[in-house]
Amino acid sequence: MSKNARVSLIIVAVVAVVVAGFLLFNRNSSTTAAPRSADGKVTVVEYLDLECPSCRAAYPGVEKLKTEYGDRVTFTIRHFPIPSHRNAELAAVAVEAAGAQGKRDEIFKVMFESQQEWGGQQTSQRSVFVGFAQQLGLDVAAFEKALDDAKLREQVLNERSEGSKAGVTGTPTFFINGTKFSGAPSYDNLKAAIDRELS
Missing domain, CATH: 3.40.30.10 (Glutaredoxin)
Structure with a gap:
């Protein structure tokens, strides 16, 4: 595998992780009726x-x-x-x-x-x-x-x-x-x- 191909794969993997994390965070926050703050008060x-x-x-x-x-x-x-x-x-x-x-x-x-x-x-x-x-x-x-x-x-x-x-x-x-x-x-x-x- 060429160096450019490896770099491209790494970039794609990083983007996928970021997107997945973003989607997971949004899903969790939108399903919480009243999100809790750090001290919850x-x-x-x-x-x-x-x-x-x-x-x-x-x-x-x-x-x-x-x-x-x-x-x-x-x-x-x-x-x-x-x-x-x-x-x-x-x-x-x-x-x-x-x-x-x-x-x-x-x-x-x-x-x-x-x-x-x-x-x-x-x-x-x-x-x-x-x-x-x-x-x-x-x-x-x-x-x-x-x-x-x-x-x-x-x-x-x-x-x-x-x-x-x-x-x-x-x-x-x-x-x-x-x-x-x-x-x-x-x-x-x-x-x-x-x-x-x-x-």
């Missing part, structure tokens, strides 16, 4: 307003993502009650009051599922939120006391202030690993952004 922080229809629209997708990613992605909620929403601040306090009794996730679900009934009202919806507490089997007296707790209200307002400093101007606003997410907060868009961080 991503943090998603959502600033939301419980009276905001866009937050309600984003809620099912966020819940689906929580289920799909499990402990690889940490989802954190921060309150950002918009002042023009009459009951948003009290709703946030109600969530924290329910959280003190271990029912934070449950009351979030009820709040969003019934938002069209209580949201947009110009009168206090306190009695509605107390009804949610009864529905969830909470200690209603403790819940009502917590609704008047200045510390819980301060916690909610501090989260809003923290959001404003971070550049939050509306809800929902997401930060993925500290970077503000831009674009419509749909399930597909958020999933794509999380996958980029994990890969």
